[in-house]
Amino acid sequence: MSDTRTPNSALKIGVYVCHCGSNIAGTVDVHAITEYAACLPDVAVAREYKYMCSDPGQELIRQDISAHGLNRIVVASCSPLMHEPTFRGALLKAGINPYLLQMVNIREHVSWVHTNKLEATAKAKDLVRAAVRRVRLHKPLEKRKVAINPNVLVVGGGIAGIHAALNIANSGKHVYLVERQPTIGGHMAYFDKTFPTLDCAACILTPKMTAVGSHPNITLWTYAEVAVVEGYVGNYKVKVRHKPRYILEELCIGCQECVEACVYKEGRWADEFNMGLSKRKPIYLPFPQAVPQKVLIDPDACIEFKSHKCKKTCVEVCGERRAIDFNQKQWFDEIEVGSIIVCTGFKTFDARRNVYYGYGRHKNVYTALEVERLINASGPSGGNIVLRDGTQPRMVGIIHCVGSRDHNTNRWCSKVCCMYSLKLAHLIRERTSAEVYNFYIDMRTPGKGYEEFYDRLLDEGVHFVRGRVAEVTDWPAHPSEEGKLIIRAEDTLAGFVRRIPVDMVVLSVGLEPQADARDVRRLLNISCSEEGWFLERHPKLAPVSTFTDGVFIAGACQGPKDIPDCVAQAGAAAAEAMALADAKYVELEPYTAHVLEESCSGCKTCLTICPYSAISFIQETKTARVNEVVCKGCGTCAATCPSASIQQNVFEDGEIFEEVEGLLAYA
Amino acid sequence: MKYTYYPGCSLKGTGRAYEESLLAVFHALEVELEELDDWNCCGATTYMSYDEVQSYALAARNLSLAKKTGRDLMAPCAACYLGLHKTQNYVRDYPWIGHIVEHALTAIGYSTDLSVRIRHPLDILLNDVGLPAIKAKVVHSLNGLEVATYYGCQLVRPYALFDNQREPTSMDRLLAACGATIVDYPLKTQCCAGSQKGTLPEVGLDRIQRLLAGALRVGAETIATVCPLCQFNLEAFQEQASNAHQFDLPVLYFTQLLAVAFGIPLKQAGLQRSFVSIEPVLAHREIAYV
Numbered sequence: 001m002s003d004t005r006t007p008n009s010a011l012k013i014g015v016y017v018c019h020c021g022s023n024i025a026g027t028v029d030v031h032a033i034t035e036y037a038a039c040l041p042d043v044a045v046a047r048e049y050k051y052m053c054s055d056p057g058q059e060l061i062r063q064d065i066s067a068h069g070l071n072r073i074v075v076a077s078c079s080p081l082m083h084e085p086t087f088r089g090a091l092l093k094a095g096i097n098p099y100l101l102q103m104v105n106i107r108e109h110v111s112w113v114h115t116n117k118l119e120a121t122a123k124a125k126d127l128v129r130a131a132v133r134r135v136r137l138h139k140p141l142e143k144r145k146v147a148i149n150p151n152v153l154v155v156g157g158g159i160a161g162i163h164a165a166l167n168i169a170n171s172g173k174h175v176y177l178v179e180r181q182p183t184i185g186g187h188m189a190y191f192d193k194t195f196p197t198l199d200c201a202a203c204i205l206t207p208k209m210t211a212v213g214s215h216p217n218i219t220l221w222t223y224a225e226v227a228v229v230e231g232y233v234g235n236y237k238v239k240v241r242h243k244p245r246y247i248l249e250e251l252c253i254g255c256q257e258c259v260e261a262c263v264y265k266e267g268r269w270a271d272e273f274n275m276g277l278s279k280r281k282p283i284y285l286p287f288p289q290a291v292p293q294k295v296l297i298d299p300d301a302c303i304e305f306k307s308h309k310c311k312k313t314c315v316e317v318c319g320e321r322r323a324i325d326f327n328q329k330q331w332f333d334e335i336e337v338g339s340i341i342v343c344t345g346f347k348t349f350d351a352r353r354n355v356y357y358g359y360g361r362h363k364n365v366y367t368a369l370e371v372e373r374l375i376n377a378s379g380p381s382g383g384n385i386v387l388r389d390g391t392q393p394r395m396v397g398i399i400h401c402v403g404s405r406d407h408n409t410n411r412w413c414s415k416v417c418c419m420y421s422l423k424l425a426h427l428i429r430e431r432t433s434a435e436v437y438n439f440y441i442d443m444r445t446p447g448k449g450y451e452e453f454y455d456r457l458l459d460e461g462v463h464f465v466r467g468r469v470a471e472v473t474d475w476p477a478h479p480s481e482e483g484k485l486i487i488r489a490e491d492t493l494a495g496f497v498r499r500i501p502v503d504m505v506v507l508s509v510g511l512e513p514q515a516d517a518r519d520v521r522r523l524l525n526i527s528c529s530e531e532g533w534f535l536e537r538h539p540k541l542a543p544v545s546t547f548t549d550g551v552f553i554a555g556a557c558q559g560p561k562d563i564p565d566c567v568a569q570a571g572a573a574a575a576e577a578m579a580l581a582d583a584k585y586v587e588l589e590p591y592t593a594h595v596l597e598e599s600c601s602g603c604k605t606c607l608t609i610c611p612y613s614a615i616s617f618i619q620e621t622k623t624a625r626v627n628e629v630v631c632k633g634c635g636t637c638a639a640t641c642p643s644a645s646i647q648q649n650v651f652e653d654g655e656i657f658e659e660v661e662g663l664l665a666y667a
Numbered sequence: 668m669k670y671t672y673y674p675g676c677s678l679k680g681t682g683r684a685y686e687e688s689l690l691a692v693f694h695a696l697e698v699e700l701e702e703l704d705d706w707n708c709c710g711a712t713t714y715m716s717y718d719e720v721q722s723y724a725l726a727a728r729n730l731s732l733a734k735k736t737g738r739d740l741m742a743p744c745a746a747c748y749l750g751l752h753k754t755q756n757y758v759r760d761y762p763w764i765g766h767i768v769e770h771a772l773t774a775i776g777y778s779t780d781l782s783v784r785i786r787h788p789l790d791i792l793l794n795d796v797g798l799p800a801i802k803a804k805v806v807h808s809l810n811g812l813e814v815a816t817y818y819g820c821q822l823v824r825p826y827a828l829f830d831n832q833r834e835p836t837s838m839d840r841l842l843a844a845c846g847a848t849i850v851d852y853p854l855k856t857q858c859c860a861g862s863q864k865g866t867l868p869e870v871g872l873d874r875i876q877r878l879l880a881g882a883l884r885v886g887a888e889t890i891a892t893v894c895p896l897c898q899f900n901l902e903a904f905q906e907q908a909s910n911a912h913q914f915d916l917p918v919l920y921f922t923q924l925l926a927v928a929f930g931i932p933l934k935q936a937g938l939q940r941s942f943v944s945i946e947p948v949l950a951h952r953e954i955a956y957v
Contacts, residue, residue, distance in 0.1 A: 355834035356833040361851075473853050474853070475881065477877070
């Protein structure tokens with residue numbers, strides 16, 4: 001390697017140091033850095049400016065490029081995540097290759113994390129020196145253009161997935177909607193009313209479900225899961241696994257005569273849709289408004305699967321339609337899409353984990369979702385709020401924040417529980433005239449019409465006790481508590497411990513990431529927060545994008561949110577996917593790896609470690625070759641190659657060594 | 668299997684039956700115990716309210732000694748168990764306490780390494796010895812004897828190291844393995860009144876009444892405890908606590924019930940020391956004993 005520190009008359013480097021208002025200039029002596037940079041070898045111009053990313057700031061760079069013939073640019077400012085594209089654009093406008101730029105992050109890496117101005121300035125100088133040495137080795141690179149497949153895959157058929165799919169389908173693009181359950185609808189389908197307007201959930205949801213089921217631009221696959229995702233933005237290849245429902249969907253007309261005819265005259269298995277509060281048969285329709293209106297068979301319950309000795313009255317009554325197939329096996333479909341919207345939703349906190357609330361031990365302790373079903377007119381009790389013995393509760397306690405805001409379980413606020421607790425309190429009071437007690441830590445009701453709804457409940461005579469409940473016990477301290485569940489809580493406003501005997505306890509369980517969120521994350525190559533919520537690209541400015549181009553997230557898989565927020569996000573994600581599709585082609589960053597054929601020994605080590613199968617072995621030359629269209633630029637092969645025969649654009653060994661040496665040099 | 672055994676004051680005094688039964692049971696299970704040489708007060712209860720930091724220094728001396736033995740330290744008394752743990756945590760988490768305690772240890776030439784692992788016999792029996800080995804030793808099944816397992820407050824709070832903080836079950840599993848029926852006793856982690864029976868007698872007595880009445884209500888024939896103070900409070904004041912109920916409920920250490928199941932003579936397990944004899948209950952249940 002030639003000594004790159006020897007001045008090279010062909011190189012003219014411009015260094016631009018940003019104040020970022022006082023963000024950088026408050027902690028770093030920007031002027032000193034600029035003066036220092038001006039003295040570094042090959043630096044032709046060094047300037048400082050208050051906001052380098054502004055139009056005048058960029059104009060400064062462009063003018064210098066044409067006036068001084070600059071051919072390498074270093075910008076010392078913020079994280080490249082946001083503004084690398086900005087400054088690359090400035091280079092392009094000035095007529096030089098955008099990859100001849102190097103950014104130095106003296107904001108997140110220096111000014112925001114240090115307080116000592118002298119030391120911070122010294123560190124910033126080191127970083128600028130390293131960048132100046134690195135940028136000398138930068139080469140002009142070209143982006144690649146790839147056509148975009150306009151089809152979109154939506155994963156998850158809750159309200160977010162439904163809304164996103166309909167938006168895209170209505171714009172004329174084709175959507176594949178894949179749902180794991182036998183019906184779409186998600187959690188919203190369980191509800192009777194929605195807060196704060198008390199809209200009937202089914203009345204606003206089922207028309208959308210039906211629209212999905214009959215839309216010519218939507219291929220709806222329920223009881224199916226995404227198995228494999230390959231490819232990259234604009235060109236994803238997806239394998240979908242269909243679980244057998246033992247019913248041929250194309251033949252079943254949803255008449256449910258088979259359900260009627262089943263040899264079991266009464267249901268015997270816990271009905272999933274009613275949270276186990278009612279029983280269903282081995283052959284069943286998940287719920288009356290299910291989309292698609294196709295029954296399915298539970299092989300763990302059906303006699304035919306156990307003994308092959310069933311009379312098969314279901315097959316008999318299905319007759320000529322022949323929609324029942326006991327031999328159905330899982331099968332796969334392969335599709336090609338340009339983008340993917342992930343709307344996989346949430347699961348509720350398992351109330352058994354908080355043993356002191358007695359869920360699973362005391363029969364009259366319910367979770368909020370169970371009570372949603374009790375309230376629902378199509379639920380197990382036809383909308384009558386009754387206890388397991390059929391009587392109506394006269395005293396009801398609703399415990400907020402079960403599995404939320406709790407250092408022992410989940411630390412986050414689940415956002416929707418205060419409001420749904422209020423909704424349940426209202427409905428219980430309205431239908432049973434019971435005394436309803438809410439036990440809360442803080443009432444969190446921000447949202448349009450939400451605080452007003454809280455006010456309304458205060459007027460309706462619902463009781464509010466501020467304090468986290470210590471326990472729910474069936475232990476009477478007084479004869480009047482006999483046969484009741486006693487809620488023991490410190491009333492932090494009144495300043496004493498209260499014991500409130502009730503007939504029914506409702507646990508307002510929090511929201512959690514789906515149990516297999518981490519598997520889905522790996523499948524789609526997106527990121528999760530520590531808790532397991534899918535991570536957005538930027539919490540404010542890219543809330544539905546992910547770090548993988550062409551993969552978007554919407555709804556509660558990104559974090560707890562209510563229906564309006566889910567729908568808003570779904571709309572945003574749909575717009576992003578449509579914008580991508582309408583762009584027709586996408587430009588890919590040239591961060592790919594390439595093989596130096598003259599030194600490649602053909603050991604094939606790189607073939608096995610490439611996570612994207614982008615490397616193949618060429619028999620004629622006995623060397624490896626990288627398919628640049630498939631290569632994601634992860635750098636694994638470049639780091640693994642024993643003879644350093646794989647180099648990655650922008651991260652070439654020479655560039656990195658030069659940067660490291662520049663960092664460590666004493667100057 | 669060998670452990671360093673820290674008896675604390677109770678097991679040499681009011682809780683002698685605990686020590687006797689514990690040693691007999693561990694001997695039967697062929698688990699060796701070696702008493703910590705030159706141990707001193709664990710610094711619990713009264714000491715802690717008199718001078719908190721001094722009490723940590725006391726406990727620390729025990730920990731320093733125990734660390735040198737190279738074995739886990741077994742502390743059967745719930746107050747010792749908590750006090751020793753608390754010292755480890757406070758010395759680590761609060762530098763100003765750590766500084767004083769280390770200074771005290773250095774002054775007497777002791778090591779400041781307090782990282783010995785502190786274990787409770789329940790933990791050792793369940794997780795090191797294991798239920799199969801314990802079942803194998805049962806010669807007289809407890810024949811469905813209805814036991815209320817009472818853990819008290821200190822064993823699982825605030826440090827729940829081997830069991831659930833609110834709903835502990837380790838003692839349940841152990842005694843069920845010996846044939847006992849464990850009744851659902853919702854008061855199992857409530858306070859036994861501690862030393863309030865002495866300082867605020869009516870408050871203390873009220874608590875004791877509630878705990879005993881509760882055990883009777885769920886049909887318990889005996890209460891099993893892990894703590895000498897709990898055992899003492901629940902057993903010694905039954906006559907005074909009798910109001911609507913006539914209390915006559917044997918309150919034993921869990922190790923005493925294990926001893927009965929293992930066929931260890933009652934006298935070797937300190938059962939002759941009980942104020943309320945277990946013998947009528949054993950006879951009623953047709954549980955053999957010697």
